Each structure stands twice: as C-alpha cells, then as structure tokens.
Amino acid sequence: MQLVWDWFRWLNESTGINLTIFYDQFDRSRFASGFLMTVKLSVICIVSSVVIGVVGAWIQGSRLRVARTIVHWYIQAFRNTPPLVQLYFFYFGLGSLLKAAGGGPLITNVTWAIVSLSFFAGAFNVEIFRSGIEAVPRTTLEAAESLGFSRAQAYLRIVLPLAFRISLPALNNNLVNLVKTTTLAYAIAVPEMLYVSSQIWSDELNVPVMMNVLLICYFVLVGILVYLMHRWERAIRVPGFGI
C-alpha cells in the first residue's frame, strides 16, 4: 500500500500533480471521511425519505381531511422551493428556535442536513408512491379480497408490490437527485466531500487537481447509482407493460 502512496508522491515531484489525498496521511483520512460522510448522508436520506414517502402516501389515503391537507401542503412547500432555502430554514430558523428553547447541542448540523434533505426528497416520494398506489385499479384489490385476502394482506402482497414497480422509475430519478443535492450541506458546514475538499485545497493549494478529483468522484458515485438503477428497473419490470 505504501508503494501506491509513494508513487503519488513521485507523481507530484515529477509532474506537479499534487494528489495529497493519496500520499499524505492526514489529507487521506480527511478526504476518506468526507467521502464517507457523503455516502452516509446519501444512504440515510434515501432510507428516511422513502419512509417519509410511505408514511405520507398512507396518510394521504386516510379519511381525515385534516391529515390529508397537512400532507398536501407539506408536499407543495418542499417541492416548489429551493432546497437551499429549506436547509437554511431548518438550520438557522428551527435551529435557533430550538437553541432558544434549550435543545441546542443534541441537534448537530449533520442532523439538520439529514432532516432537511429527507423531507425534501420525501415530499417527492409521497407523490410518487401515492400515484403508484392509485395506478393499481380498485378491481385488483377487490379480486384479492374475494380470494380471501384481508385488506392488509391484499395491500401488502399485491397492491404495494405492483405500485412499487410502477413507481420505480420516478423513485430512482428522485434518489439520484438526492445524492446530488447532498452537496448543499456544504452551506451549513457539514464535512461532506465538497467541504472537506475545499479545506484540503486551501491548505495544499492544489485547487485544479482537487476539483477534478471531486468531479470524477461524483461522476463515479452518481454513475454507479444510475447503473444500479437501470439494472434494478430491468430486473423488476412487468412483462408486457411499457418500457
């Protein structure tokens, strides 16, 4: 392993391409932690936004008008405003309110970032899941129930799997967008990849190299996600339907 790092040191000395994130121990661990933070943000936000989406879609099917209205406005608010403004609202707005109320230190900026981004993506997910469920005709549910399935079972075993397959393309769009949006956490000093890279390049003065590394990393990260997405869509598709 040391040989690899030494090669990068040689690269710097001979060509001036200063990739300290490889040969310098401190920078290496910094960049790795930034990368891991981005991955962590992405994964946690993806999971929680899906949960929010499922819960929201379920509430939207409820009979209580109040509940439905609240979810409707939640979706509209988070769907049509810039995510940066939402982030500021959570961190500076709610954050300072909570600090005033004495709940400050427990909610770090990372947590706020996760909360904000999850609600941002969750808003889209609620719509996606709701439309997916509505796309399965009532007659399918009736057929399932007449076969003896209980309502819950029919939903779980028949309606939801179908709805999920229909929702998948839209869901995947949203998830890729979410991964790209995690960079906004920079604005509230979350040490994700962009933030860490900016620290590294201000220390080591190797801006062009680091920017290229950053671009390549995101390209690879998002590229892998898009590829997995396509594989999943193909594997899960309903024969005879659309795509």
Added chain:
Amino acid sequence: MNDFHVAQTSGVLPVLLPLAERMTRAALRERAMGSPTLRLDSSHGVALVVAFLCGCGITQAQSQAADPSIFTTLWKWTPLLARGFVFNLAISFMAMAIGTIAGLFLGFAQISLLPPVKKGAFFATHFFRNAPWLVLLFYCMFLLPFQVTVLGVTIPIPDWTKATLGLALPVMANVSEIVRGAIQSIPTTQWEAATSLAFNRRQTLWMIIFPQCIKRMLPPWMNLYAILTMATVLASIVGVNEMMTLTQRALSAESRPGLLLAFYSYVLLWFFLYCYPIARWTVRLEARYAVNQ
C-alpha cells in the same frame, strides 16, 4: 435506449390503469429533463402570502415597542432586495442562453453519425448531468481565471460571470438530453418518408425533424428555466451578491429576532411570482402537446 420512446411497445396491460403508463412515461421524460416538472398554482401563492403574514405576525409579537413595524422594515430593505432579485434574473437569463446554445450543439452532436463525435458528446452530456450543480459552480469559480487577455485587451471576469458559466454547464447538459430525446421521439416513419423522397440527412434533420421537435422541447426547456431560476440562489454559497446573500446581510444588520420567516417568505414570494406564470404555461403546453399526439 430512448427516454421518450416508450410508446413503441405493447402499451397498457389490461390489468393496470392508463395512469400507470402515464406515470412511467412521465418518469422517463423527467429523467431526460433532469428534474421533475414544477407544478405551481394559485394555492401556492395564497399559502406563501399566509406564511408571510404569519411571519409578520411573529415578528410583531417579538418586537419591542420602539422597533419599527415589520412592513416598514421590509419596505426599507426592498430596493436592495429588488436589485438582488434582478441580479438573480440576469444570471438566470444569461446562464439559460449560453447553456441552451451549447446544449443545442451538444444535442445534435449526440446524434451524429461520426462515432467519436457521438461518443464524445454522450460522455460530455452525462458527465455534466451527473455532477451536482454546486460542484460545477465551484469548479467554474475556482478554475476560471479572474481575467483573460484577448488580442491585447484584458477582460476581467467577475465572480457573477463565473457563477453564470457554472450554472450554464448543467443547463447545457440538460438541454442536450432534451434535444436528443425530442429528436428520437419523432417516429422513424418521418425519417423513412423523407429518405424515400431523396432528402439527404442534413435536409431531413433541418427541414423535417427539427421543426417538429421544437414544440416538444418547449415544455421541458421552460421547466428547466424555472428550476434554474430557483437554483441561482446557490450562487450565494460561492460569494456572489445576489438576493440570498443580501437577505442574509439584511437579517444580520437588523439585529431583531424573529425576522427570519417574514424575510424568507417575502423573498420566496418574489420567486414564486416570477416562476408561477412560467410553470403554468409549461403545464398548459405539455397538456396541449399530449392531446395533439
């Protein structure tokens, strides 16, 4: 393959509603566009006004007797905020113009018959589409020189220009995909008919295929513009003095508590009033195009 070209296969399973097919098509369309369709209507405006009034209420509740009313404060800051907003709009126009022109080139390059051009364009499009907007913004801010000397004349490149170019890059990539998707959505029968009439490829593309594409490209293009306008606030992170930065400065200058909601909803109201007609028009064009299909 074609993001737009879903209709070729069997169509709707009798078991699933047409809604399912529409959803899939919409999802693939949005994938080509790069972001979901912005659907604004008057209820959003009402909600924003309500939020604004609530914010004002909160401010008034928290303010001291000697403080001026929230409306006076807002009115005091409005000229500055207006300048900032105009700046945001200017950035959005320029980024859209540059991005659209570059995207048209790239989009046509993606359907070129020369493999290196086609592959290069494909790679460039997807490279810039996969990158987060903020990273591209940083890229341009840091890597573009602060001045450039052309023919002995030194032209300074201020921060906002770099930010504009930084925003033009993802626009270019998305326009490229919109163009490619639109061209590929024109049925091959049109190509067959033109070829049978002895048109060459250039004539076919320019006189027959592309004119039909323009109508199809308009909704996603306008949607992209609305999204871009909202994304101009990202420029505040890289230090451009646009509306967001100015709002934050105003807030910190007014050291009163509780101004946050009022100010931010005020700013959002402005963005809403600007994006609302665009979003409505986009939805209307989309519906009109879908009917004519």
Added chain:
Amino acid sequence: MPEANSEPIVALRDVHQSFGDVEVLKGVSFGVAKGGVVCIIGPSGSGKSTLLRCINGLVPIKSGSIRVADFEVHNLRTDQEKIALRKEVSMVFQQYNLFPHKTALENVMMAPIYVLKEDPKEVRERAIALLTKVGLAAKQDTYPGELSGGQQQRVAIARSLAMRPEVMLFDEVTAALDPETVKEVLNTIRELAREGMTCILVTHEMRFARELADEVLFTDGGTIVESGRPAELFDHPRKDRTRAFLSQIL
C-alpha cells in the same frame, strides 16, 4: 399495360435479407416491365414490406441483386448514389407519413424544390395540378392533422408523383383506411396505372389486384410461392399454400 420491350425496369435476382439472425427474404426473384403493375399478396410477416424497402434502398440486402432502371441497388454505397436512386423510385406508406408541420401543398412541393432544385414557381403550379389530379385542390392549405386518412393518403401519392419517378412502390396503402375512403385511394392508383406508371403494390385488396395487376406474386415465409396473371392465381391456384391463404381471405 406493360410496354412491348421486354427488358424489365425492376429486376430482383435471388435476394436474401436478414434482420439480425432472422432471415426475412430467402431468395426472391422477379421482374417488372416498364408500365407494368405487380401486386404482392401474402400473410403478415412474409417479408412483403421489407421487399419493397429493399427496392428503394431503405434496407440493405445480404446477397443477390436488385436492378432498378440503370441502378444496381445492391451496389449503392454512398448517400449520393442512394439519393439518385430515390429520385427514380418513390414510395407511399401505409401510415401516409406526411410532414405534420407543413400544409398539403408544401408537403408536395418540398422535395422537388430542395432535392431536384427546381424553380419554386413551376413546382407550385405542378403541385397544384397534382393535388387537383388526386381530387384535393381545395385542401392545398390545410395541414395533415386536419385531413382524413384517405385525403392524407392521396396527398402522399401526389407528393411521391411530384418527383416524377419511374417506379412507384405502394406499401399496403389502404390498410389503415376505413372502407369508404379505400375506394378514393384505389381510384387514384387505378388512374396512375392506366397512365402507364410502373407500380409495385403490396396489398390486401384482392379485387383491386384482380382488376389492375398484370402479375400477382404470393409470398410466404420470405419466398415467392407462386406468381401469375391474376385470373390464373385467384381462380386456379397451383400451390396448396396459395389455396389456403386465398380461402382465408376470399
């Protein structure tokens, strides 16, 4: 009626064509004399449409030879050569394929102006004459979206005629029309044939084929199973497959 000189204007010899691994045409040979009308009938999937598309170079063939007028279609490599071929061979499609963003008149005028580089004023006069010939003079300035299927098909025929081709290919042109409008299109084609245009039609209209064709080809599974004059083929089919097919549709 075909002319006296027996040199066929379209000659196919042992044409093979495949899409990927699937062989669509398995050795097709026939000839069409100048001024002759040939109808190709057969079940779907027998390669009829592909055959037509090979004749005007839209689809390349794997082996065999196709000669149209002075062109060796199988040897055409460059776009220039193919364009030259298509000035002599015109095709009318099942789905009309008019250009939706141009009026009927503009559809007819486009190719002569931009491909043949003729004078726009002359082309306009000729286009109006052609539209009158197909009975659509009043619809010059309407868009395809405002025309019925039969009207669109007639405009498509006028558009192809504007190129003054030697050979016209018709790919199931009445299949997408309802019965009332089929007649108007067939009348137009009948007149063309009577004026001496060489026509190759893929069609399901047996009565039309019987009345107008000089020769009928029955294709099945990528080969020509039987060919002959319409009276012979329809009334006294020699092969069993022909008989089976005809009994299904007649």
